Amino acid sequence: DLTSDRAALLALRAAVGGRTLLWNVNQQSPCSWAGVQCESNRVTALRLPGVALSGDLPNGILGNLTELRTLSLRFNMLTGQIPSDLALCTNMRNLYLQGNKFSGQIPEVLFSLPDLVRLNLASNNFSGEIPLSLNNLTRLRTLFLEDNQLTGSIPADLNFPKLEQFNVSNNQLNGSIPDSLQAFTTTSFLGTSLCGKPLKSCPEDINLPPAEPGTGDQSNGNNGTENKKKKKLSGAAVAGIVIGSVLGFLLIVALVILLCRRTRNKKTSRSMDIATIKQPETELWAEKPAPEAENGGVSNGYSVAAAAAAAMTGSGKGGGAAEANAKKLVFFGNSARVFDLEDLLRASAEVLGKGTFGTAYKAVLEVGTVVAVKRLKDVNVSAKEFKEKIEAVGAMDHDSLVPLRAYYYSIDEKLLVYDYMPMGSLSALLHGNKGAGRTPLNWQIRSAVALGAARGVEYIHSRGPMVSHGNIKSSNILLTQSYEVRVSDFGLAHLVGPSTTPNRVAGYRAPEVTDPRKVSQKADVYSFGVLLLELLTGKAPTHALLNEEGVDLPRWVQSIVREEWNSEVFDLELQRDPSVEEDMVKLLQLGIDCAAQYPNNRPSMSEVRIQIEEIIHTSGQKGQFLQAPDQISNADDFSSR
Ligand SMILES: Nc1ncnc2c1ncn2[C@@H]1O[C@H](COP(=O)(O)OP(=O)(O)OP(=O)(O)O)[C@@H](O)[C@H]1O
Numbered sequence: 001d002l003t004s005d006r007a008a009l010l011a012l013r014a015a016v017g018g019r020t021l022l023w024n025v026n027q028q029s030p031c032s033w034a035g036v037q038c039e040s041n042r043v044t045a046l047r048l049p050g051v052a053l054s055g056d057l058p059n060g061i062l063g064n065l066t067e068l069r070t071l072s073l074r075f076n077m078l079t080g081q082i083p084s085d086l087a088l089c090t091n092m093r094n095l096y097l098q099g100n101k102f103s104g105q106i107p108e109v110l111f112s113l114p115d116l117v118r119l120n121l122a123s124n125n126f127s128g129e130i131p132l133s134l135n136n137l138t139r140l141r142t143l144f145l146e147d148n149q150l151t152g153s154i155p156a157d158l159n160f161p162k163l164e165q166f167n168v169s170n171n172q173l174n175g176s177i178p179d180s181l182q183a184f185t186t187t188s189f190l191g192t193s194l195c196g197k198p199l200k201s202c203p204e205d206i207n208l209p210p211a212e213p214g215t216g217d218q219s220n221g222n223n224g225t226e227n228k229k230k231k232k233l234s235g236a237a238v239a240g241i242v243i244g245s246v247l248g249f250l251l252i253v254a255l256v257i258l259l260c261r262r263t264r265n266k267k268t269s270r271s272m273d274i275a276t277i278k279q280p281e282t283e284l285w286a287e288k289p290a291p292e293a294e295n296g297g298v299s300n301g302y303s304v305a306a307a308a309a310a311a312m313t314g315s316g317k318g319g320g321a322a323e324a325n326a327k328k329l330v331f332f333g334n335s336a337r338v339f340d341l342e343d344l345l346r347a348s349a350e351v352l353g354k355g356t357f358g359t360a361y362k363a364v365l366e367v368g369t370v371v372a373v374k375r376l377k378d379v380n381v382s383a384k385e386f387k388e389k390i391e392a393v394g395a396m397d398h399d400s401l402v403p404l405r406a407y408y409y410s411i412d413e414k415l416l417v418y419d420y421m422p423m424g425s426l427s428a429l430l431h432g433n434k435g436a437g438r439t440p441l442n443w444q445i446r447s448a449v450a451l452g453a454a455r456g457v458e459y460i461h462s463r464g465p466m467v468s469h470g471n472i473k474s475s476n477i478l479l480t481q482s483y484e485v486r487v488s489d490f491g492l493a494h495l496v497g498p499s500t501t502p503n504r505v506a507g508y509r510a511p512e513v514t515d516p517r518k519v520s521q522k523a524d525v526y527s528f529g530v531l532l533l534e535l536l537t538g539k540a541p542t543h544a545l546l547n548e549e550g551v552d553l554p555r556w557v558q559s560i561v562r563e564e565w566n567s568e569v570f571d572l573e574l575q576r577d578p579s580v581e582e583d584m585v586k587l588l589q590l591g592i593d594c595a596a597q598y599p600n601n602r603p604s605m606s607e608v609r610i611q612i613e614e615i616i617h618t619s620g621q622k623g624q625f626l627q628a629p630d631q632i633s634n635a636d637d638f639s640s641r
Pocket residue numbers: 293294352353354355356357358359360372374402418419420421422424425471475476478488489504
């Protein structure tokens with residue numbers, strides 16, 4: 001009954017809740033407690049997302065909530081195994097445990113919850129194999145297992161008749177994808193070694209059972225001899241392939257030695273370098289996946305030259321030195337022409353990350369200048385239109401923008417050259433390193449970032465009513481050496497085709513924007529609002545896991561604010577400083593206003609900038625704000641992360 005439900009909730013709070021569950025225990029009924037929902041005097045739903053629950057869930061608590069249909073403990077810090085007494089909650093339909101640190105095998109207790117419809121175990125430390133007994137869950141519509149340590153293959157007979165949502169990305173899974181799951185798109189299987197539809201087809205021999213004499217062979221004599229024949233044949237084929245490869249390899253080595261000798265004898269010409277040496281790198285480059293944008297960029301030693309050389313030699317018109325020289329970097333305004341295309345081609349480069357519009361590289365020129373080069377893909381406007389639009393981008397000049405210095409345009413290759421921002425992106429800063437040694441981002445830093453970004457976007461909007469950024473998100477908010485904010489990537493949305501993957505920007509995109517090219521200033525304001533909420537909550541809006549039945553960051557924030565959990569919504573690093581909570585709430589409200597459903601209800605970027613200035617101004621007037629002990633006085637401190 002309700003009394004035992006109440007006792008169970010209090011036991012849960014005592015075990016994992018700490019100070020974060022501000023339930024009023026003077027109230028006899030728990031039904032009005034935040035996150036608790038009742039029907040017919042029993043607790044039927046418990047939703048405690050992102051409230052810093054931590055520790056192991058003990059056995060003997062949740063099992064008392066026998067009428068529970070929804071349990072959401074997502075985005076907490078719960079550890080250990082899922083308690084086995086959950087089996088007593090036989091009415092359970094929705095179980096959201098994503099974003100915790102649960103470990104061990106996928107718990108057997110789940111298989112005894114036959115009514116489960118939504119099961120989300122993503123972003124935990126679950127290990128072991130995906131058990132076939134999951135098939136017991138015949139009503140399952142959602143199964144999210146991504147970002148765990150699951151191993152082995154997916155059982156071939158795994159089948160859920162009603163499954164609508166499925167994801168096993170980023171696990172150490174291998175083998176072939178079962179037929180019943182082949183209708184899902186590649187995004188359900190990213191970061192695994194799985195094969196077969198919708199991914200690349202499996203190497204054929206993987207599916208061939210080992211031909212063991214005395215088993216299948218015996219049942220049918222004919223088959224047996226056929227198998228043996230096949231075996232012999234393939235043996236001969238293998239020998240042929242090996243000999244062929246060795247000969248081929250020797251031939252190539254001989255050719256390379258010959259070529260090297262020749263080039264050494266000749267006076268070396270740079271264009272030859274590009275054509276002969278860089279070309280093979282191009283292929284290497286093409287196959288190597290770029291590291292994730294957030295991980296700070298790992299040096300791969302690939303050369304930008306490889307990319308650009310591909311463009312020049314790949315155009316089919318002979319490529320040669322004359323043509324390469326004819327193509328020039330076009331510089332903007334009074335940007336000093338301290339380097340030319342050849343310098344860029346010779347620069348050593350590393351991949352910074354792959355984005356919507358292409359891949360970004362850090363290139364270190366021989367003279368020491370460091371630039372960021374963006375290699376655009378899917379540009380589908382005419383050369384004239386490209387030049388016009390890019391000239392407009394290059395003409396933008398403001399302290400809060402990353403300057404576009406130059407561009408290169410050919411049929412096959414479009415390069416944009418920006419100033420390199422050594423401190424990386426806000427995205428990396430917020431979500432990069434959560435471990436020890438990270439210096440917390442306090443209110444002072446976060447509000448300054450908000451203001452800098454607002455100024456940059458406001459400037460872009462001031463260039464004309466039709467001018468917008470089009471792709472505001474935390475990976476496009478970059479930081480200089482002295483941690484000043486620079487907005488990047490503006491104006492590119494109009495250059496690319498509709499095929500451009502919408503997923504990456506999905507969490508930021510305004511509801512009315514159905515085609516990523518049809519951006520507007522009001523849509524920018526929406527994205528900016530999401531950015532503010534990201535800054536304050538510390539939660540990445542693109543995180544697939546906010547996606548509890550399609551909840552995005554603005555709606556998640558609103559659901560929490562509605563339940564009067566204001567202080568729980570903020571990033572833990574911000575909750576340290578109660579003296580500015582009021583201002584944090586104001587900025588949160590501004591974020592929510594910006595992310596209004598209807599474009600006309602959103603403020604203009606100038607209004608947004610003014611409001612942020614006011615909020616920061618009042619914060620600054622509060623005595624202890626600048627002197628609080630854990631405030632960061634020296635910006636360099638947080639380079640230790
Ligand atoms: N000028 C720059 N200086 C330093 N890092 C940069 C620069 N431009 C981009 N980056 C970083 O390189 C990575 C890839 O950037 P890119 O803009 O190509 O993709 P993105 O921001 O992830 O997505 P999108 O293409 O949608 O903007 C990101 O981590 C970004 O922060």
